Amino acid sequence: MGAEALKEVCIMKIIRVKDYEELSRKAANILFAQIVLKPESVLGLATGSSPIGLYEHLVEMYNHGDLDFSNIKTANLDEYVGLSLDNDQSYKYFMNEHLFSKVNIDSKNVNIPDGTNPDAEAECSRYEKAIGALGGIDLQLLGIGNNGHIGFNEPGDFFPKETHIVDLTESTIEANKRFFEDISMVPRQAYTMGIGTIMKAGKIVMVANGEKKAPIIKEAFYGKITPQVPASILQLHPDFTLVADEAALSQI
Numbered sequence: 001m002g003a004e005a006l007k008e009v010c011i012m013k014i015i016r017v018k019d020y021e022e023l024s025r026k027a028a029n030i031l032f033a034q035i036v037l038k039p040e041s042v043l044g045l046a047t048g049s050s051p052i053g054l055y056e057h058l059v060e061m062y063n064h065g066d067l068d069f070s071n072i073k074t075a076n077l078d079e080y081v082g083l084s085l086d087n088d089q090s091y092k093y094f095m096n097e098h099l100f101s102k103v104n105i106d107s108k109n110v111n112i113p114d115g116t117n118p119d120a121e122a123e124c125s126r127y128e129k130a131i132g133a134l135g136g137i138d139l140q141l142l143g144i145g146n147n148g149h150i151g152f153n154e155p156g157d158f159f160p161k162e163t164h165i166v167d168l169t170e171s172t173i174e175a176n177k178r179f180f181e182d183i184s185m186v187p188r189q190a191y192t193m194g195i196g197t198i199m200k201a202g203k204i205v206m207v208a209n210g211e212k213k214a215p216i217i218k219e220a221f222y223g224k225i226t227p228q229v230p231a232s233i234l235q236l237h238p239d240f241t242l243v244a245d246e247a248a249l250s251q252i
């Protein structure tokens with residue numbers, strides 16, 4: 001694709017907000033609009049600390065009677081391999097705790113990779129097919145790892161296309177140890193949607209906050225597109241919105 005053509009395709013939007021509270025409210029409003037406009041939407045969901053406030057707002061909107069999740073379908077980005085279903089660090093647990101148990105979503109409509117399945121090939125192919133059977137993702141929510149990962153697509157030599165198993169990098173294990181009792185308890189592997197799976201979503205919304213994210217936000221969205229910074233591929237998505245606070249945008 002030539003530079004001019006690319007310019008027309010890339011319409012990355014940045015919504016600059018003051019702080020985490022405003023970020024959570026604005027991003028929740030984007031999901032709110034999606035759900036109201038298309039009550040049978042397929043939502044790609046994310047874990048991590050960044051979207052917690054957004055989920056709180058969605059629950060509040062639901063409690064006020066403004067949102068109905070009964071026809072919503074979801075597909076989560078990723079899951080640790082090897083944690084039992086009741087482990088409070090599994091992403092399944094996280095989603096139940098922050099959203100699913102608090103709204104009227106039908107558990108049949110919830111999709112998360114099964115980290116307890118030891119057969120990686122079977123599980124990844126099952127998950128990719130499940131997303132296909134949903135008809136694809138309307139809106140994918142993302143956070144960003146300090147090393148530029150999205151989902152658990154770690155920096156590498158190529159952009160993985162489909163759902164796959166990954167060995168987590170030392171920097172990710174280090175970053176995520178805050179949620180575990182001890183670093184030795186952080187799983188070393190995860191199942192994650194591929195970059196191709198994510199890029200097929202109709203709309204992508206990323207939330208990023210805090211000074212810690214400032215260097216990677218600059219690199220990912222103002223630097224070159226490279227699998228060494230997986231999030232940089234989002235520069236090419238035709239409908240990508242970054243909602244970030246002043247601290248996360250402080251280096252641009």
Ligand code: GLP
Nearest residue numbers: 047048049050143144145151152
């Ligand atoms: C994890 C998740 C990512 C998430 C990232 C950032 O590694 N797999 O989906 O975006 O952490 O987490 P946080 O939002 O806590 O900074």
